[in-house]
Amino acid sequence: MYDHYFTEEHHLFRQSLRSFLQKEVIPHIPSWEEAGETPRSIYQLFGKMGYLGLMQPSRYDGSDCDFWFTVILNEELARVNSGGFSAAIGAHAYLALTHIGSQGSELQKQKYLVPGIEGKTIGCLAITEPGGGSDVQALRTTATRQAGHYLVNGSKTFITNGVNSDYIIAAVKTGEGISMLIIDRDTPGVSATALKKLGWHASDTGEIAFDKVKVPLENLLGQENQGFLYIMKHFVLERLTLAVGGMAAAAFALEVTLQYMSERTAFGRPINRFQVLRHRVAQMASEIEMNKAFIYTLCQRFQDGDYLVKEASMAKLLATQLADKVATECLQMFGGYGFMEEYPMARIFRDARLGTIGGGTSEIMCEIIAKMVVDGKGYGG
């Protein structure tokens, strides 16, 4: 149905990725979920396979692939059924590395991008603070320029890979504006605490404190006070991948559910014979298909270089709402087993809950969309 987007190469990539995940990741998910983190060794394996630098240029060890490979990666990650694992990979490969790949100097790219793509080092992106996440411009962590370095004070929270990563790409206030700094984990004054959370168990989410941290001036990413623009620019990619992830998670949940419904019997027949359940499935399948067609249309335009602030926000809004709804309704189909860890639904359900919060809440998506649709505001490319 989507042959106009995917070539033979894409299909082969999907196949090999799927069997890789099947072999190297899926069997370990329960223990990583239990441990509350994703081990370094799997980043290295991902790096070896070339999965961490799909969109990065080959001169930094990337694969120079078109955007569809990233779409496939995110779709297949959803089938692993561990929001935490997908997030751990995503926060490194798509949040941290995107900023370095895009704004980094040659030196920074050699130092962070190349080993990052190889899976030897892990990064994270730290924007949210205890005092506020939605209102990015109000962040309070400061970086004061001194001879040879910035002096950074403040804290970040809810940061994926915030405990185990090797460096932090932090949004900081430099005077009036926001700038992006690369802060090495082992710099004196950096400390982190792991947070306990509802879902996403396989990823470590940290609160990070910066206490008089001296960061070399050369660790400034791009230009001073341009950070807000960089963040906004990369939000499109982030939201599009989150939309892909939400849609794929919903599709996976339904797939697992269909299988269960064909096996479970009640009142003498498989539960997939009950009309109300069948119609609920039909409705969900339709909404998933619609989201998919919408997201793919946008992916094609993104690949062609369109700047899609409004559309990516719309897709993120709808796909994460959908994932939430599908997870809730599919869990219902499992009856009591839906509540048991033995079956996949419980994790799908709790992991889906973050979709409408992380990466800009649904309310913030609506704010952006409303500005464009109601006020006719445009965001330039």
Place this chain on the structure above:
Amino acid sequence: MNTYNFTEEHQLFRQSLKAFLEKEVTPHIDQWEEDRRIPREIWKKMGAMGFLGLSYPEEYGGLGLDFFYDVIFCEETSKVFSGGFSITQMVVQYMSGPYILKHGSDKLKQKYLPGIISGELISCIGITEPSAGSDVANIKTTARREGDHYLVNGSKTFITNGVYGDFIVAVVKTDSEAGSAGISLLVIDREAEGVSATKLKKLGWHASDTAELSFDQVKVPVENLIGQEGQGFYYLMGGLQLERLSGAIGAYAASETALDYSLAYMAERTAFGRPINRFQVLRHRVAQLASEIEACKAFVMHCARLHNDGQYVVKECSMAKLLATELSDKVMYQCLQFFGGYGFMEEYKIARMFRDSRVGTIGGGSSEIMREIIAKMVIDDVDYRSSSRTQTRTQTQTHPTTPKPETRNSKPETLKSIITQLEKRAVQSKSLGKSLKFDFGEKQLFIDGKGEKNDFSLKNEAADCTVKISFENFQKLISGKLNPMNAMIGGDLVIEGDMGVAMKLQSLFS
């Protein structure tokens, strides 16, 4: 937006159609709604402008264009604030005309197509009857052959264009005993003796005339039969996809119009000292609706693209119809709310849009029927045409939390082994209640389902229903690689006799 589907020529076409509608249609809509009727002159004008018969072949006066011109036609005619206006011509162009074009004889095409393309003739599709709507196979109108004509008796209801139209593509039973295999399509002239119509009053779609038609000993020439006798049900199954797709286009286009219309109002209306578009809850509601419309449009466009590529997309068209018409209802409801009390007044067009939208989830197959179709494809089918489904299925099966795959994909080699396999499965499936024969040409597989269970043998006896299919396709069918419905429509499988039995094929193989 949508630059992938629309070229510059498409855009030019859109502009000229839009300009025409603005000048010749929009100013008169209120009057036509009031009159409960649209004057014929407007269709002739549109015909003369080349706006009708866009994708019909040139030999009948059409333009032979791609489907995206039709998309534009459906979109723009749905933006004039009158569902009754747009449905009139959509019924002609996309819901009745195509049956003649696709399955009709040369003579029928010559007689009727030039007229609907020039705007001189208005056609109807007559499926629904007072006692059967969703359950099409159960219609009661009969056409009994007598020499060179059929004698038609029965009635139809809710027929759009049924009062002022010129002819009806009518769904009739030429064999009342044969279930859906006795269904045929006949062209019946509205003026033929014995045809009478009553105009129905309705909630919305005021500009469109809706009729209850009755046929009392109507003589219809045999040459008015569309295609073959007994094939009407398949023709309908095929044709309904286009009907649903055009309905989906109309629904999202009307939703877009309603939202634009509301945004203009919200910018002007003030409350508590500011324009109401400053209130956050309203803004977020707009954002949500705008997103859903955008997504829905992209999906319908995707279906349109598949349709344009000649793919037969039952599942997608049903999904599109379901989602777009449900969305339209939601959009109209919420948009009306933005207007406050004015939303309830005829002075603003949102009241009309609200009532016109309401038929979307009922006509052309209700939402429940769409979900029935989708559920059958999503839940009961192992494989639905595209290979992606097979892929995902296989993967689910290897997922640790799900059980081992069944032997579904193993391909039985000989008839004997097939019988053994079927017998195994038949233990679980209910007996057919009738006899069924698969005819592979040289060999036959006979299933006697008249007793407690289904009995399989290689007898070549007369059966209640005979399915002609190649052995190769039969293997695909039972291994789940070929969907019976698709095979039927694609001509890979021909059914003679009782359709009801054939409808149970699915249960036999699953």
